[in-house]
Amino acid sequence: MNAVPTRWLFDLGNTRLKCAPLHADGSVGEAVALDHHGAEVDLATAMARALPARIEVAYLASVASADTTVDVLDALSARCRRISRARTQAVFDGVAIAYARPQKLGVDRFLALLAAHARGGAALVCGVGTALTLDLVDADGRHHGGRIAPSPTLMRESLHGRARQLAPQGGAYAVFATDTEDALASGCDGAALALVEHSLAEARRRLGEAPRLYLHGGGADDLVARLPGALPAPGLVLEGLARWAEVEAERPGPPVS
Structure with missing residues (x-):
């Protein structure tokens, strides 16, 4: 019997939330896309249906609005022991960002670059x-x-x-x-x-x-x-998020949150 993954990746965009398990070998499992575009969408309910009841660690990358990001964080807090949020960094895993202010580069673009470089x-x-x-x-x-x-x-x-x-x-x-x-x-x-x-x-x-x-x-x-x-x-952004999670896990100290 296969163990249920305890680490999950979350890529929150402007219209969809993509969720995928992160396996022990660092590979990304099958992704589920949840649409959150429109007032009628109850994202918390959709997440409850798609995710396991308990998750050890959630890794989140978000370019969505502050309100939507908070909604996802609240939903994750109810089932996750720890949440780690990815942010763009000037130099990471062999990639050097060209922006003078790296934080202005969207985290989805940053993670896609990590994945592409790793390939x-x-x-x-x-x-x-x-x-x-x-x-x-x-x-x-x-x-x-x-x-x-x-x-x-x-x-x-x-x-x-x-x-x-x-x-x-x-x-x-x-x-x-x-x-x-x-x-x-x-x-x-x-x-x-x-x-x-x-x-x-x-x-x-x-x-x-x-x-x-x-x-x-x-x-x-x-x-x-x-x-x-x-x-x-x-799955390039999730692939990059998985790489970010693995590198962060190897660093001393608490995860970025």
Whole structure:
């Protein structure tokens, strides 16, 4: 009989909470995604259904609002003996962040960089969630900086907010669309694709080699098929959080909280 994992990873984004067990060997178990976007969502109840009654240690990374983060912390406090919250650090596990103020780099981007670097080689890391984020890290772990733009989903929602007749979703990609919904899908996806392709070309020029392109986040599937050589990495942030947890566990003193 397999033992129930006592350590869990929690990646709290702007629309979803991803939860996964952290196994004894440092690997990440199967993730569960809980949607918390919308007033009708009871995240505490969803967590109670998805998680074991007791957890020894919870590792949390959050880029969500303060209120949502507090709600998750409260729900975790009821079942966890200890909670450790990840934060961006200037230098960690071989990765050196380019920001003069590293704390301004979102912790999800930081953790994705840790995971990409641990996989080896230079990497362009693309997150497709509420925002579209791009970060370049070379083979030595030096972060060269990144970009932030609206994701295709946010573009559609923003257009719908200003012009209600424009559908917030639907349509199929085409280079030159002959239908409004298709044109919206093509324009918003195309804008994201162009930004990724331009960043990839600039990364190749800067490094003298083509980095691996990793895509993660809820909207990654819509782009990855149109980016030759792109590597889908849906659990990249959790993978980085697992690495952060293992390194922190090896350090003397109490965990960061």
